Amino acid sequence: MKRLAIPLFLVMCVMGTVNAQTKPAAKKATVKASPKTTTAPAIKPQDIEEGKMLLTKSDCLACHKVDTKVVGPAYADVAKKYPYSAANVDLLSSKIINGGSGTWGAVPMAAHPALTAADAKKMVTYILSLNAK
Numbered sequence: 474m475k476r477l478a479i480p481l482f483l484v485m486c487v488m489g490t491v492n493a494q495t496k497p498a499a500k501k502a503t504v505k506a507s508p509k510t511t512t513a514p515a516i517k518p519q520d521i522e523e524g525k526m527l528l529t530k531s532d533c534l535a536c537h538k539v540d541t542k543v544v545g546p547a548y549a550d551v552a553k554k555y556p557y558s559a560a561n562v563d564l565l566s567s568k569i570i571n572g573g574s575g576t577w578g579a580v581p582m583a584a585h586p587a588l589t590a591a592d593a594k595k596m597v598t599y600i601l602s603l604n605a606k
Contacts, residue, residue, distance in 0.1 A: 516557060516598060516601075516602050516605070517598075520594075520595050520598045520599070521598060521599050521602045522599075523595045523599075524595035524596045524597070524598050524599025524600070524602075525599045527592050527595055527596050527599075528596050528599060528600075531585075531588075531596075533596070536582070539603065544580055545577060545580070545582060546577045548600045548603055549603050549604070551565070551600055551601075552600055552601050552602070552603040552604035553604055555601060556601070556604065557598075557601040557602065557604070557605065561597075561601065562594050562597045562598060562601065563594075565597040565600070565601075566590060566593035566594045566596070566597045567593075568582065569582075569585055569588060569593045569596065569597070570584065570585055570586060570588055570590065570593050571584050571586075572584030572585075
């Protein structure tokens with residue numbers, strides 16, 4: 474038995490040494506990158522007021538109201554469908570300038586090509602701010 478104990482001890486020592494040398498390195502903690510999010514810039518109160526003023530002076534109120542569907546959707550419904558983001562402001566301001574159809578039914582929205590992009594964005598900012606209130 475003593476004969477077996479020594480070789481077995483040696484085998485265990487050699488195996489322990491070999492295992493210690495061939496063990497894979499400890500895994501480093503990896504930090505998963507969060508998905509890229511584009512946050513919209515904060516809504517400026519001045520842009521909201523200017524957007525509201527621009528809407529009241531435009532022909533938009535012939536087809537839209539804040540809380541009531543007229544020909545087009547209520548502004549509150551638009552704000553619910555499109556959360557405030559830079560992408561949505563760009564999309565909707567483009568629709569105001571170029572016109573659009575199909576999103577809210579068969580009646581197309583007339584184009585407003587004389588409106589500047591900056592003014593259209595302020596109008597959209599006001600509309601989308603209605604969901605934040």
